Amino acid sequence: MSGLLILHSLWRWAVLLAVLGALYGLIQEARGVEPAARWKPFIRFYPVILDIQVALGILLWLAQRLGGGPLIPIQVIHPVWGLLAAGAAHAAxxxxxxxxxxxxxxxxxxxxLSLALILIALASVGAFPFGRR
Known part of the structure; x- marks a missing residue:
């Protein structure tokens, strides 16, 4: 389970880089400028990269549930924000x-909106850039 947590924690950087690249390309497009070819994969695959993060989170959550122990509020709040972020990304x-x-x-x-929800999800667990995790 700790390996899954490490993978989930590291993959968030791929998610953040993907959304920033996608947003940059979309800002160019909204201004009427054709974005460079390097930004187009970010625009296209950001929801997939986020889906991988959500899937890792669900596997981690299930592994924690199978391990027993009480369900604490953060184990409900953080996944909800993540699912909402994925929904917003797919709404695009x-x-x-x-x-x-x-x-x-x-x-x-x-x-x-998806980025804002991701930042709220990160803040809910005190993850960097909002904490030391």
Whole structure:
């Protein structure tokens, strides 16, 4: 279980880098500038990278539940924020087939909401950048 926790903790950096890359590309797109090719994979695969993080979190949560012990509030709050963040990231798909700038703005709003929810989830467990974990 500790290996799973380490993997979940390290993968958050991939999630944060992916959302920042996606947001940068979408900001360029919203301004009417074609984003460089290096930013397009971030825009496309950010929800998948976040899904991997959520799946790791669910496996970790299940492993903790099978280990017994009482369920503490943080073990409910943190996963809920993570699931909401994934939902917001997937909501961006509703804008994928639209014309620019509506496409870029809609995806930008959805991804920004997802980032805000991720930061709330990190803050709920005191994870860096909000603590020392």
């Amino acid at each position: 798909a509703a804008f994928r087939e639209r014309e620019n700038p509506i496409r870029a703005r809609g995806m930008l709003i959805a991804y920004t």
